[in-house]
Amino acid sequence: MNSASAVFLATIPSPERGVWYLGPIPIRAYALCIIAGIILAIWWGERRWVQRGGAKNTVIDIAIFAVPFGLVGGRLYHVITDWWRYFGPGKNPVQALFIWDGGLGIWGAIALGGVGAWIGCRRKGIPLPAMADAIAPGIVTAQAIGRIGNYFNQELYGAHTTLPWGLEIYQRFDPNNPSIPDQGPTGVAFGHIPLQDSPVHPTFLYELLWNLAIAGLVVWADRRFKLGHGRAFALYVAGYTLGRFWIELMRTDDATHVLGVRVNVWVALLVCASAVAYIVLARRRGPRETPESLRGKQDSAEATTSDEADDSGSSEPKAAVSTQDESSTERKTE
Template sequence: MPSLSPLSIPSPPLEFSQFQIGPLTIHIYALFILAGIVAAMLMVNHRLTKRGGEPGVVIDIVLWAVPLGIVGARIYHVLTHGSDYFYEGADLWRVVQIWDGGNALYGSLIGGAVGAAIGCRFAGIRLWSFADTLAPAMLVAQAIGRLGNWFNHELFGLPTTLPWGLEIESTNGAFPVGLPEGTLFHPLFAYEIIWNLVGVVLLLALERRFRLRWGKLFALYLVWYGLGRAWLESIRIDPSSDGFLGVPANVWASFAAVLLGIILFVVQTRRHPGLETSVYRAGRGPRPVVNKKKKGADDEVSTGLESVDESAASGEGSGERWTDDELKAASGTSAPLR
């Protein structure tokens, strides 16, 4: 396919989008999604542990969040592509054939949120604490996952004469009729990768500067991602979703994410002006670790577990050291701290 610019982005051959291992068909897109999930898990585990969470507790939450996220992604996709699944003579089994492709990120957020709430309940972790540690990790996962769209020849926008335009074969079903072969398109997947990575840096900087807790960092994630996705979806031309009032469903979902993020930030700022004292729910804490110390001929057994609130307030295990003023705000008392 001729290129209009030496800097244009070529699309990988479609045969590279999947490969066989015995009877199994492995999709490159799925591998990038899996890599994103693993990267997010590692990042959340590190961040949650720094705040006093038990190492590995994120696994207890992910075991609920990921499966329900997949279910939510599929349901959202089917509902926003109803014309592809519900018509006279349609094979309704296609609705559950997730291996044929068709998942939506906003659906995964909804389903994953339900799963995370359940997982946090069992693990004893505050949902908002988990959400805040997840916020930048989600953007990392989404950036990695978008590379799968490149292999699938999807998520591209309007034609462009910019030197970094994306090459799409004219035989692609989404290639606009009437355009000449060699037309370049906006590489929306690359734009979103850049947007997400910039968002990671921004969220981490804001968190460090303002100590954003109680779901406030997650609220900013919703605003940031929603704004970027609304713009990208508005110039997207490959099939993405059915529309309402001439506006694609994903654009409506992006507006909803921005609005929800703003409301969440305002509400949580008013309800929780102070700092978190612990990532654990009231009455819950990390499992005790038994340490044995020799004392003469006898063994002295110590659990090594302090009060969760005390250790969190002192900054132990969180990698943070709070000032007296910050601790006063967190505890709601004006008494001097010694």
């Protein structure tokens, strides 16, 4: 075995494709990862919300608003910052709608998803910061799962490396015509031909591991310091953006630059600083929200109705006792 073969065997191979077909139906790894991440985030957020004193199924109700808003926001951010991929000579603007081919900006997803969550929280009568604290570790874990989709799409990687965990990236071709190169998610790596810079830094894997570490940090800090009023969510944002800053600097895939630096590097710095400032300022709000404040309008109304029912149920015996006392008084008077 020559040295080149030894190096190849020490690297991480890429999947030969990111899309499979069940008859005419495409099964996309990226979409499956996004769906799995959303399901886990809702499930974990629901458990944490109930543990904090909230009502069951509240997170599911909020997700009805937050998830579609987040998907739209994530796609909008991607299209706005990478507009040149979809608009201009030789481009197809309709592909800007093809969310299943990859391309979701987390900044837009969090921003517009937060708007959806705010609408849901307003309807339920519960504080948005408390809901954000409950779902924080689930969101960053969902992001980690989403990075697996990037692995199948052969995207979000860094420069050439000789490290043993380097990622092999292959030339992909049109599945219907192996003579036409197609590095998109629908391409197939016939022959597993490495690209020129292969192997490369698997920056998607670095971010995946970092996200899982941040999820653990948020859970630990939340239990240790009883974080409330959005501080657990702000800790997630600060931790995630700190990692995204250095990982983004390692990436070599095409991206929009501002002042010679990838736009997401600037966004990560700004968002990280804002999150740290929020953590400091939110301490003035005092201890974590009480369970009573998490019950919402509907649950509070049900509790009030229950109390009224108890009162009305006990009024008849009281009236009966009063009548008996009056009758007794009348007999004594007679």
